[in-house]
Amino acid sequence: MLRLLSRRLIAAGVLLVVITAVTFLLTSLVPDPTLHVLGATASPEQIALKRHELGLDRPVTARYLSWLGGAIGGDLGVSWFTGLSVDATIAARLPITLSLALIATAVSAAVGVGFGTAAAIRRGWLDRALQAVSALGFAVPGMWIALLLVIAFSIHLRWFPAxxxxxxxxxxxxxxxSLVLPVTAIAAGSVAAVAAQTRNAVAGVLGQDYVRTLRSRGLPRHTLLRHVLRNAAPAALTVVSLQFIGMLGGALVVEQIFAIQGLGTLATSSSSRSDIPVVLGVVVVGVLIVLAVNLAVDLLVGWLDPKARRR
Incomplete structure (x- = not known):
């Protein structure tokens, strides 16, 4: 397990450097951000002074290495517009987005795994219903679901805030x-994906020879189900981790609909006014969250399936 952890950490570090380098290069291609900072009426002398103050007159490589050194030390810089620390700005918004994504993941995992397991065991109408719901969940965009939820439960019924x-x-x-409607909008499509993957994984394990042998020996149903779920868990964990990553992106969109001041609104406002330090900070935090989730899932899969440790 230690060997697996070390390999994953090295890969995560390399990936983080590559992603931040590409993002930094792309942000350097945007039009002169000093025009957003100073306004369109700024004189050429003011623009030149501000570019020097922000370090934009230095080569891209030197600027990136300087930023990377600060980021490694935990300093993501200062916002060009508010003058506040990027670390503090993101720290104030991160719990909101994480609340949405984590709760939506828990809901989709609980409902999807339960529904998928039941469909794989009972088959029949429940299995057909799962396939229909899965197709509907994949087809309907989360933004449309969010708008329907607001109309139904906020405007008409007035049960939850819009x-x-x-x-x-x-x-x-x-x-x-305040989280019921956003979480429902984010989790709706993910429930279908988790349920479908769990159904296929459990059905595949149920078809294995050793399961038939255990059944023929009269193993209690709950004990047999525990063995089946343990062997089907790696596939379910993988799809749940992928859904969590997708729900982070979904949270960024849903935050706009429900006027929630999370990382989504921060990223949107910062991008629109070319606040590069904040944009880079959001990218770094997002990548770190994704890498941490993937690492946790890899370790869980390695614990459940010893063969995965050697991959």
Whole structure:
């Protein structure tokens, strides 16, 4: 397991450097960001002074290495517009986006695994219903689901707020109510994917020779199911991790619909005004989250399936 961990950490480090280097190169191709900072009426002397102040008159490679050194030390720079630390700005928004993505992942995993396992065991109408729901979940965009939820449960029924986010420490009940519709919109499509993958994985394990042998020996149903689920778990864990990564992207879109001040709105506003340090900070945090989730899933799969440790 230690060997697997070391390989994954080395790969994660290389990937992080490559992604940040490519992102830094792409941000250097945008039009002069000092025009956004100073405004269209700025004089050439003011623009030149601001470019020197921001380090934009230096070569791209030198700027990237300087930024990378600071990032390794935990300093992601300062916003060009607010003057606030990028670390503090992201830290204030990150819990909101993580709340959406983590709760949506938990909901989709619980419902999808339960539904998929039941469909694989019982088959019949439940299996056909799963296939229909899966097709519908893949076809319907999350943005459309979010709008329907707002119309039905906020405008007409007035059960949940249409916009905004309430911090957990401020009001736990209000926090839960503010997350119901966004989490449902994000998790709706993922439930179908997790259920379909779980159904296929469990059905494949049920068809194995050793399962038939255990059945013929009269092994109790709950014990047999535990063996089946353990062997089907790696496939289910993989799809759940992929769905979590997808739900991070979905959260960025849903935050716009529900006016939630998370990383999505921060990334959108920063990109529109070319606030490069904040954009890079959001990219770094997003990549770190994805790498951490993938590493955790790899370790879990390695624990469940010893053969995966040698891959």
């Amino acid at each position: 916009t905004g986010y309430v911090p957990l420490a401020e009001d736990p009940g209000g926090w839960a109510r």
